[in-house]
Amino acid sequence: MKYLITDNTSGAVRLEDIPELSYEAFYDDLAARLSEPRYHVAHYFAVPSGDRMRFYCLLLDDAEGRILVTSHAMEYYDATALPSLTARHAQMHPFERDITERYGIRFDGQPWPKPLRFPADRYDRRSSMDNYPFYTMEGRSLHEVNVGPIHAGIIEPGAFRFICNGEQVLHLEIALGYQHRGVERAFEETSNRLRQACLAEAVAGDSAVAHALAFAEAIERLTGCQRPAQLDRERAVALELERMAMQIADTGALSTDVGYQLGQVACEALRTMTINTTQAWCGNRFGKGLVRPHGSNHPLTAEKSAMIRRNVGEIARRYEEVRHDICSSPSLLARFEQCGVVPRDEMLRIGGVGQAARASGVARDIRTTHPSGSYAKCLRHETIVEQQGDVMARLVVRCREVLQSARHIDRLLAIYEEKYAATENPCGVPDYTAPLQPSTLSFGLVEGWRGETCHVALTDAAGRLATYRIKDPSLHNWLALALAVRGEGISDFPICNKSFNLSYCGHDL
Amino acid sequence: MIFPKIKVLRSHGRQAIPDLDAVALTSEFRGRPELSEAADSAEQSAVEQAAALCPTGALCAAPLSIDLGRCLFCGECARKAPRNIRFTNDYRLGSPTREGLVIRPGDTHVAFDMTRVRPELARLFSRSLHLREVSAGGDASIEMELNATGNVNFDFGRFGVGFTASPRHADGVVVTGPVSANMVEALEICYDAVATPKLLIACGSEACSGGLFAESRAVDRSFFERHTPDLWLPGAPTHPMIFIDGIRTLLGQKKREQP
């Protein structure tokens, strides 16, 4: 047995049941599997315990909906370098870089041995933001453009360095870490589960629902409690509302960057309407406070359900008009089409996920491949895929997803109105004290609007949350942005960037 | 292709909020809390439980108070101790002083002590104010809310207030986030690049106190030891109306009740 096999509807797994391979066996098997597009790594991290270092790997199998869990271990003070998997499969790069940066473990042959996020507890204190080893090229006709860490707009910080030949971008390197706040450590340092839930919402505030949901699922697996189906449905409504709001916001942002003011203002108004719907439901425009372990503080009522259905229907109708206008404006299509192309094989190679991967013909969507909750039961979710991999394809995926989410919300609320409208809070109330199973690994795997959001929690022998690891989809996808702008004019960078809209804080943690 | 555009325009209609000073938010919105002293030991123990649960330590049980500069407005304390803590939808939360953000039993508004506002601010900036925003660990929701202040709905630009790209063009800096250690230097350089006289605004509970990350080793609060903000705006994230109300009150364009 090389892997412990589970799926997204099963419970937590005991640490002792997870196989522990030798690194050679782990390397050989993973390297072989990752050559097939059906597999990609959802998380790979190291956990020191005593004088040992154990490495856990969660591998997703899209074809059969399985989650394969395995591990390997070494002595803490063992200084031998491990052969790098990144050298064969580029998608491993953020994980290996993270392990090296935290614990000083070296990966032999790692082609991109650079810091990832400069965490406060990094192994090498000499490495700092100021001496990030940017890639350089020599040549009399080349110049470098440095952008950041502070950007022109009201957005988060990150440093972008372009190497250009005239107007053309030859290479873009993205150096992140400015947003590092120590989120994972903050999870581990507290036993106040409400505080942990609030931390999950703050991982990336624009994906508050997705991260809170991943946290809640991880915790509920650890407590072993069953969720009522209605709770799953309400969470799915919240998640799809968040998706709608953000996809609309990004449609607006793309419109802004090409000077298409009508689309910009229409999307701004539609986004306001979407997030105000969330606010009228739970009191916060980003859905903070909506998802809590084991229950809900903001159960739907018949009036709220009717209000959400009415608003979502109206938003979808008006958004469809905007979409139609974009598709019938040649001047917009000229900017969006064939710009920032990431071909399918590149996307697979770097392990891209979510909306960006789907725009490059990679049908990765947790809601389809690893469904849980309502997605496994009452929703028939179909993955939306576009093939071109350009800015337009990413926009079209957004457009189609807004309409799809609107349909999902309508369906979920129709079920609610039919079955529960007269019941007071069929979801139950949140529970922050339920004991966790000791020495267990659990995870939350959720398709947020950016893509696959994965939280992994490990408890110690006393049932305390000892290790908490978060992966935002941006961790995979930042590299896709860097590849997308190669060969493009530097003036097209803003629309390439907006077409991905990746998270800085979700990456930096 | 004009017809699709006409259709979009017709559906879009008029979006701007006509009077920003008259906005009332939905009753679900959690804004200024109202507190009342515990009348008996049952209430007192409910308040103590709420304080133990509070994720940021914003709630203090004895003497009862909530520090809005640390509060995430999660509303959990009001569920634990509903007789003593109640959230209203009042969004007028900004204060020129850090102490002003502390709410005590009986308080019916967040104090806005005009005597602590530099008198030249209204004269210099009331007709045009351009701000440079620096996110130093902000979680993106607050940045989106600041963007929203200028959108078609709120249109804060109508009062001459907006955001600018270069600190050289700016009249002040708005800081969001707890100030991550990796960002503190860039923030300092940016603030330094703004010509005096200038404004400093701490926007969001994380900027005001560090919020959830107040104790994190990855956060460096020294910027706020060197520089004192002119305006403190709570919120997680700060709703656009909190920002708009705070700036307008600071510039003397709007009055808050005085105690």
Ligand code: SF4
């Ligand atoms: S609403 Fe504020 S004071 Fe109350 S528990 Fe939440 S963070 Fe603490």
